[in-house]
Amino acid sequence: MSEQNNTHWLDNPATPKRLWTGLAIVLVLLVVGELFVTHHHKGFMFNFGFGAWFGFLVGGVSIVLSKGWKKILKRKDTYYDE
């Protein structure tokens, strides 16, 4: 059974690179694809490419904030048992 599992396509060493390439293509298509749609609302949030940079920024900021918060308030998981 384990031999079968080791041959799973996700375990293939080439898979991560393919996934990165696939993700990059999808991201580019999403930005280019926006050229072909019309926004029903007006405003800064509906400018071209807003979702892309806003999503990336929020992702980065959330990770950094959570790491910082954890650094300040981290305790052993037995903290309340002691």
Next chain:
Amino acid sequence: MSSLLFHPALPILIGAFLVLRLNGTARSIVLLGAPLVCLAFVWMTADGVILSIPYMEWTLEPFKADKMSRLFATVFGLMAFAGNLYALKQEKVLELFSANIYIAFSLGVVFAGDLITVFVFWELMALASSTVIFSAGTDTARAAGMRYLMIHLLGGVVLMAGIAGEVSATGSIAFTSMLPDTLPRALILAGFLLNTGAPPFSAWVPDSYPEASYSGMVFLSAFTTKTAVYVLARGFPGAEILIFIGLFMIFYGIIYGLCENNARKMLGYSIVNQVGFMVTAIGIGSALAINGAVAHAFAHIIYKALLIMATGSVFYVTGKRKFTEYGGLFRTMPLTAICCIIGGLSISAFPFTSGFVSKAMTAEAAYVGEYYWVWYLLAAGTAGVFLDVGIKLQYFVFFGKDSGQRPPEPPIHMRAAMVFFAVLCVGIGVAPQLFYQLLPYAQEYEPNTPDHIVTQFQILLFSGAAFFLFLKYYGWHLVNSLTLDFDWFYRVWGRKIAVAFTQNSGSARDSIIDDLSKGAKQTIDRIHHRHGPAGVLARTMPTGRMVFWAIVMLAVYLLVDFAFM
């Protein structure tokens, strides 16, 4: 009174008691049949007051229905069915009993037309849900259950004070829309908010729910917080303070969720996060926003239960709960992984899922209501949820570094419950207009437009890209730790105050107990002296002495008689 026989809570309540007495197939039939009868009752129920009972100078309305109560009752019925299916082989009968009476009491709140009925069922829910936690039977569950109960009883006291003040001021017990413009109403709002996991008491959700059993947490995730959303949507639509509270909850859930190493606890944080979206929508208060809040509650119950079922299944087959103990489980649990991913996509509002079509209404309401800053924060919150539950949870449980574990899929009834909810998540997302017909207010809104879908995909996938870039270049170091929260104040300072009080008041208490003991002992001694075996009043007397005293009394009687007659 006969209309009470058709109250949707009744089949669930009867089912709960039957579960105590039945085993095997009969028990399974009751567990699955009662929610179906409940759902039939929900859809047979007409609008308006169905039952009213005079009580003192008021009229109680324990059974009142409209579109909003029917919507919540429908999803509660669906949740009861799927939850019972998932827990079909749960050996702890106490959990099944308490979970089902908890559902019945939640339905009691949903169909309550007055504040007194709301309060009674509100408190019964707190007791039943605590029992679901206690029934896990572990030391940590007992401790977490006590903390949960204390917080909810505190909330109940605040709510009761508010209701008493409101009734005293207005003379009415009607549960209608209001604003927190007086102290009693502010107290009612605070009592309701406590059950949503609002700040500062948000920690009770991730603290207590994960301590329930693999199936107990599924029930807990659905009812308390969503009943609170229901009463807020009915009682406080448009109370602007809710926008700020809701937004705080959204980011609290994301930041603490990203810090967390316990998968079930992380889902607890994400409950607070999701309820934050609903609370924000209620604060906006327009018809579209209220539709958004209740639609989100409906969708959330389903996808959050699905996520908790999937992580519960992993917990069930591995006995482990931490990300550091998982990894690579997709190999032998592909169905569980797919269901968990569908739940993760739904909670992240991925297009063509239930989360997308429900959350979109709140964002649209913020835009139309010119709350633009709220729109940006809601969009940021959506991206954050995707990092948290859409990626981190899935990655560290099913993919990531292989833990070497090869656990099997859970039993078929657990898989069936997950597939049922996964289908609902996608079905609602693909055909939202059918779902929208259930909403309280009529609306014409189409979420699946090309511009909306492209923007949403951009926000989500670019935020996901940020996560994977961070993972690739910095790594994500998971450690066995906890992150301090507001509950630190009552778990550390509160405990210290209680211990200091106990120690310092000890001598006074001992002295009082000493005095009371001495007093009691003296009293007992006196009684014993008079009435004991050798006491004056209990002593046996010789017959001759009795006769002697009888003759003396008769003689006295004769003398008195002769002297005065």
